[in-house]
Amino acid sequence: MIDYIHSIEKKILGGGGISFTEAKKLLNTPPIHLVYLIAIAHNVRHHFFGDNVGLCTIINAKSGRCSEDCIFCAQSAHYHGECEIYPLVEVEHIIRAALDAASKGIQRFSIVTSGRGLGKKDFKKVLESIKAIIQKTCLQVDCSLGILSSEQAAALKDAGVERYHHNLETAPSFFDKICTTHSITEKIKTLNLIKDAGLSVCSGGILGLGESPEQWLEMIFVLRDLGVDCIPVNILNPRPGTPLANRKPPMPLEIIKILAIMRLIVPQTEIRLAGGREVNLRDFQALAYWAGVTGMIVGGYLTTGGRALKQDLQMLKDLGLRWMTTTQKQHKK
Numbered sequence: 002m003i004d005y006i007h008s009i010e011k012k013i014l015g016g017g018g019i020s021f022t023e024a025k026k027l028l029n030t031p032p033i034h035l036v037y038l039i040a041i042a043h044n045v046r047h048h049f050f051g052d053n054v055g056l057c058t059i060i061n062a063k064s065g066r067c068s069e070d071c072i073f074c075a076q077s078a079h080y081h082g083e084c085e086i087y088p089l090v091e092v093e094h095i096i097r098a099a100l101d102a103a104s105k106g107i108q109r110f111s112i113v114t115s116g117r118g119l120g121k122k123d124f125k126k127v128l129e130s131i132k133a134i135i136q137k138t139c140l141q142v143d144c145s146l147g148i149l150s151s152e153q154a155a156a157l158k159d160a161g162v163e164r165y166h167h168n169l170e171t172a173p174s175f176f177d178k179i180c181t182t183h184s185i186t187e188k189i190k191t192l193n194l195i196k197d198a199g200l201s202v203c204s205g206g207i208l209g210l211g212e213s214p215e216q217w218l219e220m221i222f223v224l225r226d227l228g229v230d231c232i233p234v235n236i237l238n239p240r241p242g243t244p245l246a247n248r249k250p251p252m253p254l255e256i257i258k259i260l261a262i263m264r265l266i267v268p269q270t271e272i273r274l275a276g277g278r279e280v281n282l283r284d285f286q287a288l289a290y291w292a293g294v295t296g297m298i299v300g301g302y303l304t305t306g307g308r309a310l311k312q313d314l315q316m317l318k319d320l321g322l323r324w325m326t327t328t329q330k331q332h333k334k
């Protein structure tokens with residue numbers, strides 16, 4: 002297995018890619034050899050990204066009462082998940098959150114809303130917020146507003162949005178087990194619209210929904226073929242009141258193995274840790290960076306809290322990693 006792992010490294014550093022069959026074979030890496038897999042993922046990350054990592058923070062700008070039935074989500078109106086319920090917050094509220102992110106030096110700020118998509122009035126309000134944030138700060142502004150039309154994608158681009166986030170959540174072969182109110186085809190259509198509008202594309206999923214490791218890899222290959230720029234990896238943090246409330250999430254070393262294989266499938270794509278990282282990786286969060294991760298969401302998630310920013314930044318410093326910041330120009334006058 003060690004020779005096989007090194008042959009994969011050579012191939013990737015030589016500019017090649019790996020096939021689904023080759024990636025699947027890496028899933029058989031025995032625990033005793035996991036360290037070799039981590040080492041090559043680390044080399045590949047370092048080769049393409051150096052010591053640079055990226056941070057982003059999100060605002061849950063519209064929470065709960067979602068018409069969709071995603072089985073993991075506390076915001077779905079189909080279940081009895083625990084979450085705050087409120088309509089789209091005021092523009093000033095979004096701006097205040099953005100200024101706070103800028104003052105902490107975080108590079109990306111994402112406006113996230115629950116639901117299938119936004120109506121005209123709310124969409125207009127989000128555009129207004131984006132323009133104000135861009136005028137007042139040097140944050141890179143991202144959005145996650147559900148399924149989009151091409152007109153909406155173009156309007157976001159015009160307003161100055163840099164990246165749009167829209168998770169596939171899981172593999173096409175497993176999607177109908179986690180959601181029936183929309184299809185993965187609609188999601189892929191939105192990802193293509195975003196790309197066509199000239200926006201950077203962020204799309205990933207949630208590990209541990211009940212998919213097999215092969216199905217997780219299937220999703221990564223779909224994302225590779227779609228040419229996404231960033232893959233956020235959430236790890237199931239079972240929410241009370243949802244159908245997955247009692248599902249056991251994956252163990253830390255299983256997550257680390259998957260992350261390392263992902264790095265080899267998409268050597269030049271950002272991989273960011275997202276919701277569930279603290280509770281599921283626990284003491285292995287730092288190891289995730291050696292397994293190829295290039296960034297994370299900081300400051301908490303949509304319906305769950307995260308750990309203190311100070312702790313995350315200390316971890317990156319201890320790893321010798323540098324994160325891009327918004328300093329100098331962060332408070333435009």
Ligand code: SF4
Nearest residue numbers: 067069071074077116
């Ligand atoms: S994941 Fe998004 S679309 Fe699905 S139920 Fe939650 S808020 Fe709605």
